[in-house]
Amino acid sequence: MLKSVREPPTPAPPAYRSLLTAYAYLSTMTIVQTEPSTDTPLTIGGRSFRSRLMVGTGKYRDNGEMVRAIEASGAEIVTVAVRRVDLDRTKDEGILHHLSPDQHFLLANTAGCYTADEAVRYARLAREAGFNEFVKLEVIGDRETLLPDTEGLLTAARELAAEGFKVLAYTNDDLITALRLEDAGCAAVMPLASPIGSGLGLLNPYGIRTIKRRLSVPVIVDAGVGTASDACLTMEQGVDGILMNTALAEARDPVAMAAGMRLAVEAGRHAFLAGRMPRREVAMPSTPSAGMLE
């Protein structure tokens, strides 16, 4: 954009300054007003977490922006992936150069795995590289939709649970698969809102609600959330949390979107715990009809 000659030289454009002010205001607000008073912390595999928002670390334009977005999101659980070290340029490439395992709970995924064996191999490498026995298990069945291979997923989940892993299994919105994953020993089940990276939002609220109602382990919606209203609507279904990546990384301003998502997840959680009013097909006046003038 061309710089206007009439504009006085300022350290940052006015819009940016007001956004910063907004962040400062929002962060004070969320500190004062954190969890709903009747809420319990989110507990997965014996570990408790304050934040119900989990974020990924992929696809950010740069690492500095990623770190600021994670901070603005308030997320404790942060996902990472296992990949070959690039032997041609090893400097500053690993995510641990930017994220401290002391500040975040690093949850390794098995993204990109298409068979149970491959996913188990990646999970073992992740446990060796990492700092905990938690793994976000993905066994993908189709390259176009990235929908899960539920058969491979169940096989890998059983094997990893038997090896002592705390498995958080990425799955579709099918109740039967979710129930089987719970039976397989998963620490949490992660049904999708819509396909990974699609940003299509919550396509099957009924399916997600049903899974939440029928499972005992935490239900974390993973993938498909595109904007704050999607996150809020998803939390209103009563699920225990949301994991997102692309919604932040591909936002025009990932840091601002992260702040919005943090509030949306809290808002949806508050609304769910509050219990919404019934839906009616007719209007009902909010103002008393008694006492009207003759």
Place this chain on the structure above:
Amino acid sequence: MTEIEIMVNGEPRLVPVPATAADLLRQLGLDPRTVVVELNRKIVRRPQLSDTPLAEGDAVELVHFVGGG
């Protein structure tokens, strides 16, 4: 000095022998605290790196954490 050819992350590489997995990391300038070594599909735990000799034809995978969702 004798060399052996091993595969590292899918690429052939000549390594002077005798060499251990720890020597390979040193040669590549990698910090063993941030890298996991898999030798012929079996994970080599960090304390064992310097006791794990490499032999001709070995397949080594060196992995670490990167960004992901």
